[in-house]
Amino acid sequence: MTLNAGTLLGRYEIRAHLGTGGMGEVYLAQDTQLERTVALKILPPEFATDQQRMQRFVQEARAASALNHPNIITIHEIGQADATHFIATEFIDGVTLRQHMQGVRLSLLEALEVAVQVSGALTAAHQAGVIHRDIKPENIMLRTDGYVKVLDFGLAKPTGSGAASIDTEAQTKMLVNTSPGMIMGTVSYMSPEQTRGLALDGRTDIWSLGVSLYEMLTGRVPFTGETTSDVIVAVLDREPPPLSEYLTDVPAELQRIVRKSLRKDKEERYQTIKDMLVDLRSLKQELEFEAKLERTAAPGFRSGDFVQRTSGQREHAASATEREIVAETESVTPVRNTAGTEAHAGASQSKRNRWLAFSLIGALLVAGLGFTAYKLFWHKSGAAEVAHFQTIRLSRLTSTGRSVMSGISPDGKYVAHIVSDGTQRSLWIRQVASTRNVQLVAPAESNYFGVTFSQDSGSVYYVRGERNQPVKQLYQISVLGGEPKKVLTDIDSGITFSPDGARFVFLRFTPGAERETDLMIANTDGTGEQKLATRRAPDAWFFPSWSPDGKTIALASINAKLNWKVTIVEVQVADGQEKMLGSKMWLDVFQLAWLRDGSGLLLLAPADDAPDSLQIWLVDKQGGQVRRVTNDLNNYVSLSVTADSKTIATVHQDKVSNIWVAPNADAARARQVTQGSGWGYGLAWTPDGRVVYSSNASGKTNIWMMNADGTEPKQLTDLPGTNLHPAVSPDGRTLVFVSDRDAEGVHIWKMNPDGSNLTQLTRDKKESFPQFSPDGRWIVYESWDSGRPTVWKISIDGGQPVQLTNKFSKMAVVSPDGKLIACSYWTEQPGSPFVLALIPFDGGEPVKTLTLPNTAVRWSSDGR
Incomplete structure (x- = not known):
C-alpha cells in the first residue's frame, strides 16, 4: 500500500x-497538532495479522521509547488509524551510514566520531537493560549537524536489570531464513554467539559495532562469503585481515580496539560497551590533538621531526640555537566538574518536566595526552634582539593526564606537575630523559599551584591552600622526595628567585579596608620578609618574575582606569618604583618568565580576537614589541623556562564542555544534549522548558537558546566581545546577561527572548553573575568596582543600584520566596574561611552561615 501526499493518518498528514x-x-509526515515534522513507519495491512511481525513492530517502539539519549532516535507515538499501524518518530535530516560510505572508507577521525556516538547510545541502552542486536550501517544515521542516531530497535529486547541473558535461537533462525537482501547485511554483523543461537548479552552489540568500525575504516566487512552459510563459517572460524592490510600508518591503539571488539570468545571481548567507549574517545582525542598541532602550529612546524625553512642555511638538530618547549597537553572527556572550576546547575521552573541541567567547564575536565616537547630554532640579528621562532619539533614525554600545572627545573632535567583527580590534587616529578613519574606529595583535598624549582634544581617549591581557607602556605620538598617543609604562611602567588638564588619574591593580598597587593621579598628559608612595593585596590599585580640582572621584577598589572585591561610593568628592586614595559594592553595575562639574557619576557595571554585561547607570547624589553611564540588553536595554561632559555614548560589544555540534562534529583540519569566544546559560560531555564546558554561555538561567545533535548539551537546575540552568564525572568519575557561590548567595562545587559530590545542595565566598572528575584523586578549581581566582589541589586527598569554587602561576596542567588540571598562570603579577617552566607534580600549582615565549598550554588524549589 502506498500513501499519497495529503493522506491523513490520525493527526499526521503524509508529505512524502x-x-x-x-x-x-x-x-515524511506533519504532526498537525504539534506542528512538527515526523517520520512515520507504517506496517503494511497484510502484515498486521502476522503475529511475529506485529510483535517485532511493537517491540521496536517500546524498546526505543524507553531510552532517552541524543544518539537514539526519539519515538513520539505508536498508534493505529483504522487498520493501519504506525510508529511516529523524530524526522532525521541526514543519510544512513551505509549511504554515506557508498563503498568507500571513512577517515580515521570520521570513523571514530561515528563509533564514539554509537557506543554512547549503546551505553545508555545497555544501562537501561536493552540490547540492540542489529547494529549495522543501515541502522545508523548521520544527521547534517553532526549527530549520529541509532535506529531500528526491532530486534532489541529488554533484559530487566541488564544482567539477564536472552534466548535468541528462534530469532536467529528467523533471520537466517529471511529474504536474501536482508540475510547478508544482518549476518555479516552478527556475533559468533548470535549466529549459533546462544544466549546474548551486551557483548553482541560490541561485536557488531566492531564490524561496523572495521567497515568504516577499510570499506569492506571483515567476514565475507558467497552464501549465508559461508559468512557464518567465517564469523565462527576465521580471523579478519588486519587493518594494516588496508590502511597505512594505522595507529596501534586502533588496531587493538578493533581486535578486542572482534574476539570470538566473548569473555575476551570488551566486557562492557562503556569500556570500548572510553578507549575510542581517548584515541579520538589523541588523534585530534595531533592533527590540530599539524594543522595550526606556526609555519615550519611538523610533529616529530624538523622542517627546514628556506631562509638562510640549513641548520642541524644539534645547533646551539635550538630551543625547546615542554608542554603538558590536556584533552578532555566530559566529566562532572569539581574544585578549581565553576559548575552551574539550575532546576527547571517548568512544571511539565522538572529537569536538572549541568554545564561542565574548566580545567578539571581533562584526560591528558601527556607532556609534549617542541624543538624551536630562533635567530638573533643582534645581541639583545630575539627574532621569531623558525622550526618546532614535537616529542611526547608522558601520558599521565589530569595535570593542571607544571614547572621545569633550571637545568632542564626535571619537570614537576600538579595532578588533579577531581576532588584531590597531588604533586609529581619526572626526569625529562626518563619515562617514569614519581609522586612527591600525596593526594589531598587542597589546592596546589605555583610550582617552582630552586636555582640549583634540587628542590621544588609549591603553594598549598586548604579548602575554604583564604590563607595559603609555601612548601619546599627535595626532588628526591621526603617530607615537605613549610617555608612561610600568607602567600597569594607563586615565587620567583633572584639570579643568585638567595631570595625570592611573591605577592600577598591584604584584606579589609586597605585591600592592597603587596610585593614581598624573603630569603629562601622564608625569613627576612620585607615589603618592596604596594598596589592599592581596585588595581592589582599578578605573576611576578625576577629579571636576570636582578634589578627589576616584572608583573602583570590590572588597572580599573584602563577598563580592567592588563599591562606589563617593572618594579625596581632598589626603590620600588614602577614603570611600564611596552604599551600593549592585554585582555588578560597569565604568568611571566624572563629570557636568560634579559632581552625579553615570555608570557601567556589571549589574542584580542580569541579571548578563550591562551597563547605564548614574547615581549621585547627594549622596544616593547610583541611577538607570538605559538599561533594555534590550543590553550596553554602554565609557563616556566630553563636557565638557558632553551626549554619552556607549559600545560596545554583542551577544554570540552557540554550541557547535560537529567530528571530533577536524579543526576544518575543525566544525558548529554550538546556535542563538542564551547558551552561553558552559564545557562538558565525558560519557564516553558527551553535552555538559554552561552557558547563560543560560532567563534565568538554569544547567548543562545535551544530545546531541552538539544534541538533547534538559536543564536540570540551577535555582539562584539564576550557575552555570558544568562538569566531568564520568571515570566520568560526578559533575558539578562554579562557583556564587555561596552569599551568602558563589563556590564549587565537585558533583551527580549528573541534578542531584540537590547539595553544596558549597569554602568560601574565590572559586574557579573546576574540573577532574577522571584517577582522579576530586581536583578541581583556581583560588582568588582571596589577591587573585590560585593553583592548589589538593580531594578529591571534600570536606575540607581543598591549595595547589599560590604564584604567579599559573590555568586549570589535569591531564595524562591524572595526573602534571602545565598552567596559565597568572606569576612576578610585573616585566617577566616569562605562560607555560604544567607543575607536579607534588602542587604545587611548574614543571618546564617554554612560551611560549604567556595563554589556556585542554587536554591532547591522549596527553598529549604
Missing part, C-alpha cells in the same frame, strides 16, 4: 515517501 524498510514503508 522516504523509503522502504524491513518492517514496512517510511513516510
Whole structure:
C-alpha cells in the first residue's frame, strides 16, 4: 500500500515517501497538532495479522521509547488509524551510514566520531537493560549537524536489570531464513554467539559495532562469503585481515580496539560497551590533538621531526640555537566538574518536566595526552634582539593526564606537575630523559599551584591552600622526595628567585579596608620578609618574575582606569618604583618568565580576537614589541623556562564542555544534549522548558537558546566581545546577561527572548553573575568596582543600584520566596574561611552561615 501526499493518518498528514524498510514503508509526515515534522513507519495491512511481525513492530517502539539519549532516535507515538499501524518518530535530516560510505572508507577521525556516538547510545541502552542486536550501517544515521542516531530497535529486547541473558535461537533462525537482501547485511554483523543461537548479552552489540568500525575504516566487512552459510563459517572460524592490510600508518591503539571488539570468545571481548567507549574517545582525542598541532602550529612546524625553512642555511638538530618547549597537553572527556572550576546547575521552573541541567567547564575536565616537547630554532640579528621562532619539533614525554600545572627545573632535567583527580590534587616529578613519574606529595583535598624549582634544581617549591581557607602556605620538598617543609604562611602567588638564588619574591593580598597587593621579598628559608612595593585596590599585580640582572621584577598589572585591561610593568628592586614595559594592553595575562639574557619576557595571554585561547607570547624589553611564540588553536595554561632559555614548560589544555540534562534529583540519569566544546559560560531555564546558554561555538561567545533535548539551537546575540552568564525572568519575557561590548567595562545587559530590545542595565566598572528575584523586578549581581566582589541589586527598569554587602561576596542567588540571598562570603579577617552566607534580600549582615565549598550554588524549589 502506498500513501499519497495529503493522506491523513490520525493527526499526521503524509508529505512524502522516504523509503522502504524491513518492517514496512517510511513516510515524511506533519504532526498537525504539534506542528512538527515526523517520520512515520507504517506496517503494511497484510502484515498486521502476522503475529511475529506485529510483535517485532511493537517491540521496536517500546524498546526505543524507553531510552532517552541524543544518539537514539526519539519515538513520539505508536498508534493505529483504522487498520493501519504506525510508529511516529523524530524526522532525521541526514543519510544512513551505509549511504554515506557508498563503498568507500571513512577517515580515521570520521570513523571514530561515528563509533564514539554509537557506543554512547549503546551505553545508555545497555544501562537501561536493552540490547540492540542489529547494529549495522543501515541502522545508523548521520544527521547534517553532526549527530549520529541509532535506529531500528526491532530486534532489541529488554533484559530487566541488564544482567539477564536472552534466548535468541528462534530469532536467529528467523533471520537466517529471511529474504536474501536482508540475510547478508544482518549476518555479516552478527556475533559468533548470535549466529549459533546462544544466549546474548551486551557483548553482541560490541561485536557488531566492531564490524561496523572495521567497515568504516577499510570499506569492506571483515567476514565475507558467497552464501549465508559461508559468512557464518567465517564469523565462527576465521580471523579478519588486519587493518594494516588496508590502511597505512594505522595507529596501534586502533588496531587493538578493533581486535578486542572482534574476539570470538566473548569473555575476551570488551566486557562492557562503556569500556570500548572510553578507549575510542581517548584515541579520538589523541588523534585530534595531533592533527590540530599539524594543522595550526606556526609555519615550519611538523610533529616529530624538523622542517627546514628556506631562509638562510640549513641548520642541524644539534645547533646551539635550538630551543625547546615542554608542554603538558590536556584533552578532555566530559566529566562532572569539581574544585578549581565553576559548575552551574539550575532546576527547571517548568512544571511539565522538572529537569536538572549541568554545564561542565574548566580545567578539571581533562584526560591528558601527556607532556609534549617542541624543538624551536630562533635567530638573533643582534645581541639583545630575539627574532621569531623558525622550526618546532614535537616529542611526547608522558601520558599521565589530569595535570593542571607544571614547572621545569633550571637545568632542564626535571619537570614537576600538579595532578588533579577531581576532588584531590597531588604533586609529581619526572626526569625529562626518563619515562617514569614519581609522586612527591600525596593526594589531598587542597589546592596546589605555583610550582617552582630552586636555582640549583634540587628542590621544588609549591603553594598549598586548604579548602575554604583564604590563607595559603609555601612548601619546599627535595626532588628526591621526603617530607615537605613549610617555608612561610600568607602567600597569594607563586615565587620567583633572584639570579643568585638567595631570595625570592611573591605577592600577598591584604584584606579589609586597605585591600592592597603587596610585593614581598624573603630569603629562601622564608625569613627576612620585607615589603618592596604596594598596589592599592581596585588595581592589582599578578605573576611576578625576577629579571636576570636582578634589578627589576616584572608583573602583570590590572588597572580599573584602563577598563580592567592588563599591562606589563617593572618594579625596581632598589626603590620600588614602577614603570611600564611596552604599551600593549592585554585582555588578560597569565604568568611571566624572563629570557636568560634579559632581552625579553615570555608570557601567556589571549589574542584580542580569541579571548578563550591562551597563547605564548614574547615581549621585547627594549622596544616593547610583541611577538607570538605559538599561533594555534590550543590553550596553554602554565609557563616556566630553563636557565638557558632553551626549554619552556607549559600545560596545554583542551577544554570540552557540554550541557547535560537529567530528571530533577536524579543526576544518575543525566544525558548529554550538546556535542563538542564551547558551552561553558552559564545557562538558565525558560519557564516553558527551553535552555538559554552561552557558547563560543560560532567563534565568538554569544547567548543562545535551544530545546531541552538539544534541538533547534538559536543564536540570540551577535555582539562584539564576550557575552555570558544568562538569566531568564520568571515570566520568560526578559533575558539578562554579562557583556564587555561596552569599551568602558563589563556590564549587565537585558533583551527580549528573541534578542531584540537590547539595553544596558549597569554602568560601574565590572559586574557579573546576574540573577532574577522571584517577582522579576530586581536583578541581583556581583560588582568588582571596589577591587573585590560585593553583592548589589538593580531594578529591571534600570536606575540607581543598591549595595547589599560590604564584604567579599559573590555568586549570589535569591531564595524562591524572595526573602534571602545565598552567596559565597568572606569576612576578610585573616585566617577566616569562605562560607555560604544567607543575607536579607534588602542587604545587611548574614543571618546564617554554612560551611560549604567556595563554589556556585542554587536554591532547591522549596527553598529549604
